Amino acid sequence: METISIKLKPKKREVKIYSGTDAFIKASRLVNNVYIKKVVISNPTVWNKWEGYFKEHIKNFTLFLMPDGERFKNYKTVHKIYDFLVSISATRKSLIIAFGGGVIGDIAGFVASTYHRGIPIIHIPTTLLAQVDSSIGGKTGYNLKEGKNLIGSFYQPEFIISDPLFLDTLPQKEFLSGFAEVIKAGCIKDNKLFCLIEKNLEKVIRRDKHVLSNIITKAQKVKINVVQKDEREEGLRAILNFGHTLGHAIEVQKKWRVSHGFAVAAGIAFASFLSYKESGLSEEELLRILKLLKKVGYSLNYNLDKTQLGNVLLKDKKKKEETVEWVLLERIGKAIYGIKIDIEQIVHRIVEFENYLKHRKNFIS
Numbered sequence: 001m002e003t004i005s006i007k008l009k010p011k012k013r014e015v016k017i018y019s020g021t022d023a024f025i026k027a028s029r030l031v032n033n034v035y036i037k038k039v040v041i042s043n044p045t046v047w048n049k050w051e052g053y054f055k056e057h058i059k060n061f062t063l064f065l066m067p068d069g070e071r072f073k074n075y076k077t078v079h080k081i082y083d084f085l086v087s088i089s090a091t092r093k094s095l096i097i098a099f100g101g102g103v104i105g106d107i108a109g110f111v112a113s114t115y116h117r118g119i120p121i122i123h124i125p126t127t128l129l130a131q132v133d134s135s136i137g138g139k140t141g142y143n144l145k146e147g148k149n150l151i152g153s154f155y156q157p158e159f160i161i162s163d164p165l166f167l168d169t170l171p172q173k174e175f176l177s178g179f180a181e182v183i184k185a186g187c188i189k190d191n192k193l194f195c196l197i198e199k200n201l202e203k204v205i206r207r208d209k210h211v212l213s214n215i216i217t218k219a220q221k222v223k224i225n226v227v228q229k230d231e232r233e234e235g236l237r238a239i240l241n242f243g244h245t246l247g248h249a250i251e252v253q254k255k256w257r258v259s260h261g262f263a264v265a266a267g268i269a270f271a272s273f274l275s276y277k278e279s280g281l282s283e284e285e286l287l288r289i290l291k292l293l294k295k296v297g298y299s300l301n302y303n304l305d306k307t308q309l310g311n312v313l314l315k316d317k318k319k320k321e322e323t324v325e326w327v328l329l330e331r332i333g334k335a336i337y338g339i340k341i342d343i344e345q346i347v348h349r350i351v352e353f354e355n356y357l358k359h360r361k362n363f364i365s
């Protein structure tokens with residue numbers, strides 16, 4: 001197990017991540033020793049798989065299970081949790097334990113940030129996405145019917161326990177969906193992480209604990225590094241959106257039938273091509289990225305409807321004024337953000353990218 005620290009400047013707060021093999025066993029002692037009243041928030045999918053193991057290590061808690069699924073990340077669930085906390089007389093000294101994927105972490109985090117004006121929470125993320133991304137950085141929230149994550153807060157947990165053991169039961173589709181964020185981390189800020197993934201791809205896909213643990217810790221450090229410099233998303237934190245601009249358009253055009261990570265992977269592929277055209281990424285590095293994504297099994301092209309694309313991209317909440325801002329790469333491990341490119345140019349580049357993929361088929365697969 002490795003202990004990594006997120007040092008947040010304004011309030012001089014430090015959030016520790018206990019990360020790696022056996023992290024849960026080791027850090028659960030802290031949970032038992034320090035907190036008396038504990039409320040675990042999870043869902044039946046995760047709980048049915050891990051109840052026995054969880055109870056072996058964490059003692060004396062009450063349990064709230066919310067239904068599984070993004071569609072339950074809403075105010076009704078938030079209010080049910082408030083009611084539950086009131087019914088068990090939870091106070092500001094009680095601890096919430098978010099045990100699950102990003103949905104659980106986001107909603108439990110929001111509840112923790114608002115109940116009694118804020119009570120302590122720890123995250124025990126059980127998906128790859130939650131371990132490398134959503135549990136880190138303090139963003140919490142829930143969805144309105146008008147859009148995702150429209151209500152939320154910034155609220156840091158006491159600490160995070162990230163144990164790769166929990167990934168053992170994660171369906172492969174969910175695993176690969178989270179893995180796109182790991183590849184993203186390498187692309188934007190850690191060339192060594194990218195090389196490590198290239199070199200050990202088969203072991204990662206097989207979920208070899210040693211390699212996986214190493215890669216997860218490195219991806220977590222990328223996110224920590226960015227959040228430490230820009231906790232409130234005022235600038236640099238935008239680089240975490242690499243691949244997400246087109247990724248989001250794919251999700252919308254395909255009516256959310258393409259899972260988030262797969263859409264992001266195709267978004268990374270296009271943003272890398274755009275980087276080759278606009279920001280100096282070499283063709284050799286572009287091909288390495290495309291090759292890696294392809295090898296994992298992601299589709300690089302979803303044949304988007306070009307006539308609708310402008311509207312979809314302009315509605316993206318990350319847009320400023322009438323232009324769409326992109327995160328691009330100068331090289332693997334170095335991203336730049338706030339690059340404005342007009343919509344016609346983007347559509348032209350997408351067509352160009354589709355042709356490029358056809359001509360480079362043999363290089364990429």
Ligand SMILES: NC(=O)c1ccc[n+]([C@@H]2O[C@H](COP(=O)([O-])OP(=O)(O)OC[C@H]3O[C@@H](n4cnc5c(N)ncnc54)[C@H](O)[C@@H]3O)[C@@H](O)[C@H]2O)c1
Pocket residue numbers: 043045046049068069070073100101102103104106126127128129130133134135136137138139140148149166167168169170171174177
């Ligand atoms: N707060 C942030 O900074 C941030 C960042 C990125 C994403 N998010 C949010 O995260 C959410 C997506 O998170 P996610 O991808 O973890 O999805 P998720 O929480 O829906 O989990 C995916 C599926 O895997 C199941 N699952 C979780 N752990 C499991 C395990 N160990 N074994 C078997 N099944 C398991 C879940 O029950 C669910 O069915 C979205 O709501 C998104 O908005 C938040």
